[in-house]
Amino acid sequence: MWESLATLDRRWIFLAMALAVAIPILIDRPFPESPTPQTKVVFDTVENLPPGSKIMLALDYDPGSAAELAPMATAFVRHCCLKRHKMYFLTLWPAGTPMIDANIRDIIKDEFADSKLVYGEDYVNLGFKPGNEVAIKLVANDLRKLYTSDVEGTNLDDIPMTRNINNVRDMDLVLNISAGYPGAKEWVQYAGTQGKLRLAVGCTGVQSPQMYPYFPDQVIGILAAIKGAAEYEAALGAKYEQYRDPTKTVAIKRMAPQLVAHLLMVGLIVLGNIVHFTTKRKAGTGAGR
Numbered sequence: 001m002w003e004s005l006a007t008l009d010r011r012w013i014f015l016a017m018a019l020a021v022a023i024p025i026l027i028d029r030p031f032p033e034s035p036t037p038q039t040k041v042v043f044d045t046v047e048n049l050p051p052g053s054k055i056m057l058a059l060d061y062d063p064g065s066a067a068e069l070a071p072m073a074t075a076f077v078r079h080c081c082l083k084r085h086k087m088y089f090l091t092l093w094p095a096g097t098p099m100i101d102a103n104i105r106d107i108i109k110d111e112f113a114d115s116k117l118v119y120g121e122d123y124v125n126l127g128f129k130p131g132n133e134v135a136i137k138l139v140a141n142d143l144r145k146l147y148t149s150d151v152e153g154t155n156l157d158d159i160p161m162t163r164n165i166n167n168v169r170d171m172d173l174v175l176n177i178s179a180g181y182p183g184a185k186e187w188v189q190y191a192g193t194q195g196k197l198r199l200a201v202g203c204t205g206v207q208s209p210q211m212y213p214y215f216p217d218q219v220i221g222i223l224a225a226i227k228g229a230a231e232y233e234a235a236l237g238a239k240y241e242q243y244r245d246p247t248k249t250v251a252i253k254r255m256a257p258q259l260v261a262h263l264l265m266v267g268l269i270v271l272g273n274i275v276h277f278t279t280k281r282k283a284g285t286g287a288g289r
Helices: 002-006 010-027 037-048 063-082 094-111 133-141 184-190 208-214 225-239 250-288
Strands: 054-060 086-091 123-128 173-178 199-203 221-224
Touching: 002 250, 010 250, 037 063, 037 173, 037 199, 037 221, 037 225, 054 063, 054 094, 063 086, 063 094, 063 173, 063 199, 063 225, 063 250, 086 094, 094 123, 133 184, 173 184, 184 199, 184 208, 199 208, 199 225, 208 221, 221 225, 225 250
Parallel strands: 054 086, 054 173, 086 123, 173 199, 199 221
Antiparallel strands: none
């Protein structure tokens, strides 16, 4: 038996992985999610801020990482709209501009059309600026040295919600959703050190180990990968019944195939080690004879 497993055609493993991903998708029955402390503190902060609080959303990701990060941005924008917070969108990634546009179009203008959120009073799009760490430092100290107008070219002094904004310390919360460089680590290092700042981050799975040492001193919370997005969706659904709708829980639905695939991988690793040491011991016993 063990010898046959040692020479198993790898195509059977590929088939098993395909089924592990496909079956949960076809069944379409999500697993329950429970927010971790790192996610819950971000949700509670947004929930408990008074309506009209100023929140900066730095969406530093592109279409290549949207599958992992877009659901958390969507959940966060929904929450801000529900609480009627003022949203300040910006990005340090050239390809981040469409990510901002998608959230404004699909969530603010479409899903919350009845809320009649007004551009310049409830939300503003500052768009993309180059500069990486330098840009973050400018935003942290004097935003107007980097941004003199919004994405449409309107002067900040002519926009009601930016008229009295000078730097990130004027914000009640800053959320950076990051796929790499520049992103969460740079926001912590170049903005988080510039006086008292309430900063939360959302990041890819490979980036999250770099961020955990900053919690809870430099960042109040961390949304890690699609798991963090699913936890935020779960917290949103627990508070607001309309967000238990499966069409609005994209991240939660994606967790099922990911969990089953990970369990399969762990099982295969364990089985592979059992096969390896069993066949090795049998070979040693045979040589001893």
